[in-house]
Amino acid sequence: xxxxxxxxxxxxxxxxxxxxxxxxxxxxxxxxxxxxxxxxxxxxxxxxxxxxxxxxxxxxxxxxxxxxxxxxxxxxxxxxxxxxxxxxxxxxxxxxxxxxxxxxxxxxxxxxxxxxxxxxxxxxxxxxxxxxxxxxxxxxxxxxxxxxxxxxxxxxxxxxxxxxxxxxxxxxxxxxxxxxxxxxxxxxxxxxx
Numbered sequence: 313x314x315x316x317x318x319x320x321x322x323x324x325x326x327x328x329x330x331x332x333x334x335x336x337x338x339x340x341x342x343x344x345x346x347x348x349x350x351x352x353x354x355x356x357x358x359x360x361x362x363x364x365x366x367x368x369x370x371x372x373x374x375x376x377x378x379x380x381x382x383x384x385x386x387x388x389x390x391x392x393x394x395x396x397x398x399x400x401x402x403x404x405x406x407x408x409x410x411x412x413x414x415x416x417x418x419x420x421x422x423x424x425x426x427x428x429x430x431x432x433x434x435x436x437x438x439x440x441x442x443x444x445x446x447x448x449x450x451x452x453x454x455x456x457x458x459x460x461x462x463x464x465x466x467x468x469x470x471x472x473x474x475x476x477x478x479x480x481x482x483x484x485x486x487x488x489x490x491x492x493x494x495x496x497x498x499x500x501x502x503x504x505x
Contacts, residue, residue, distance in 0.1 A: 313358040315341045318348070321365045326374035328385050335392040344388060351377045403466075425463045432460040 319333030332344040342356075349356030351373070352364045364370050378385065410418035435453045442449065 313362050315345045315358050318345065318358050318362050318365065321362060322348075322371070322374050325371050326378040328382065328389065329374060329378050332385060332388050332392065335389070340388045340392050340395075344385070347381065347384075348374075348377065400466075421466075425467070428456065428459045428463050432456040 315333045319330040322333065323330040329344060329348065333341055333348070335341055345358065345361065346356040349361050352361060352370055354360045354364045365374075407418060407421055432453075435449070435456050439446070439449050439453050
């Protein structure tokens with residue numbers, strides 16, 4: 313068992329804590345696990361904490377833990393998000409540095425991306441043309457679909473990442489209006505979805 317599994321168990325009662333436990337493995341998830349173990353009075357090991365969470369009373373107490381340590385948990389979540397962002401920035405910076413240096417490896421990401429995109433649409437066409445269900449073809453299409461999503465996310469960014477960035481910087485719909493400009497019902501509906 314891993315901290316991610318413990319996070320799934322805690323998700324309904326303590327969603328913030330669960331997101332940290334389920335986030336990238338490392339010091340932050342381990343620290344959250346240590347906090348959880350200490351709160352439950354058990355050793356900070358995923359298996360032991362999971363056994364303690366089998367008790368419904370312990371699961372209900374997680375909301376108390378989250379409320380008591382909300383500032384710390386939000387700080388840890390921010391560290392996880394910054395780490396994920398730095399990882400993406402490092403990959404893009406590497407690609408830019410290779411291109412500026414005239415290195416042939418600069419084309420590697422673009423070539424792989426092109427193969428994935430072309431392969432996805434070719435496989436999608438092939439599956440749609442099939443007369444009967446072919447499970448291996450569907451599995452390949454699913455894998456290519458996941459890779460296609462990664463390519464789109466790499467080059468265009470993710471809407472969830474943009475949402476989190478906007479939320480952290482305070483760029484909400486009302487904050488982006490010009491003076492004297494009103495929020496239309498359409499804008500309000502779009503921002504609430």
